[in-house]
Amino acid sequence: MNARALNGLGLALVAVVGIVVLVLTPRLFDLDLVLNITVYMIMAVLALSLALVWGFGGILCFGQSAFFGLGAYTYAIAMINVGESTAPLILAVLVPAAFAALLGYFMFYGRISDVYLGVITLTVTLILFNSINSTAGPEFHIGSAKLGGFNGIPGIPSLNVPFVKDWQIDLEGMFYLSTASLLLTYFGLRALLASGFGRTIVGIRENEQRAQLLGYDPRAYKLATFTIGAALAGYGGCLFANWGSFVSPTIFGLAQSAQIIIWVIVGGRGTLIGPILGCVGIQWLTAALGANAPSGDAGWQALLGNVPLILGAILIAFVLLVPKGLVPTIGGLDSLFMRARAGAPR
């Protein structure tokens, strides 16, 4: 089977699995589980945003949670002020994208090297965390939305059908919206990466100097990739604010930032399906370990309930044992098997 046929098969498989999950989940499982799966889908959109920026664009962004948080806060503040979700939803995408475009302009056109990109994006996230954290007083408000400091903003009104204020999306509707958003993001990114733009950003990741000597401006391409990634993360943040009707500064925290990187590392850089699987798998694993710790044994409970410890152990294990991540490694085993079966030289 050639690469094109395999690619088509993979796409069809994702589409079928996605539609099955979309249709059957609310019918088969209780609302608690559906709510959990909803947040997995939202986080997977966030994972895809970093998959694009880092996995394909080669930009190590340690602050993807900054754009996620900006999207969530923008939606919350705009929604409380406006009361109808069409404009807040658009703003939740545009504000992080504009922020990323501004930050990215100074980073890419200022010729900041890869390592410093990671440091700067992480620092920006932590600055946002500390800034929002220090807004507990009543004087910190935007319109009628109080920022609330560490306590965050509770009671965020739900999304409604565009321009129909009274037709709000309920919890089951959020599941459908989040899952459909994930599928659209996945297929949208597949289309983007198959386009001339997508192939060029991969070329720039492979060899920036060569791309430049061919006449491409890597700074412009990186800026565009970074901005698209931020817009996606912002959209994810908007969905997240809806899911819990709540947003707090922990969304900008170090743990959140690190977690997104771990999803991509575990699933595999340079793939789209990998980060989705990494995100869903790790979230499920950490939740299941915490919930299934043996009752009465305080030591086990403390150990299995310690999410940063578990994430750290997973990260170290993958970096040492499966450095390419799950999907590329499994894909490599598959092609090895196919070569062996065909008797072709390696």
Added chain:
Amino acid sequence: MTVPLIETRGLGMRFGGVQAVRDVNFSLAERELRCLIGPNGAGKSTFFKMLTGQLKPTSGAVLVRGEDVTCAEPHEIARRGVGIKTQVPSVFDGLTVRENLWLAATRRHRGAQARVVVEAMLERVGLSAIASRIVGQLAHGQRQWVELGVVLSTDPDLVLLDEPAAGMTDQEVLRTVELVRDINKTKALIVVEHDMQFIRMIASKVTVFNQGAVLMEDDVEAIMHSPVVRDVYLGKKAAA
């Protein structure tokens, strides 16, 4: 008077206390073929990097068709029709041979036309049989051909070749000579090469670099018989 395709005026490059290139006045006409020779450290590669915008000169100017590009970015100079094949093959290692050429071709051509250019170039540089291979897995010589194909796929007016025959077998060197002659039918070339046999085969005007400056500029036979050039670079038996 015709405007040169590329020209440098008093070009110089200083790295700290080292003057790598000094006061180079160089001119190349449309479709001219020029070879650059000189000992290691003579400033040839630095000169190439200044022509392509990878290094900004500390003095002097670079002009492409009369327009000053001294401070231009590499991609801007490339868009003016200057392509370079570097000494160590600079290619997209994680992509296939065809994808490498496509990325180059798509800079000038769109859609089906780009695909036509790619297939023609694969044929021209003899890479059709390995078009689907990942470039990072190829041998050094094959990677050299990939890079040549990549550079030519952008359809530049000036091709800079930095040691194109390095690491190639005798047969591949002969193929490279043929390709250089073929390229020169429509494009100008500057070729940096140490292999005097290769330079004799492409038979062109030669510029000799020494200690960052132009030592001599003449046709290949005159250069081969110059006592000064033999003394600093070729050695006593070179002209024999």
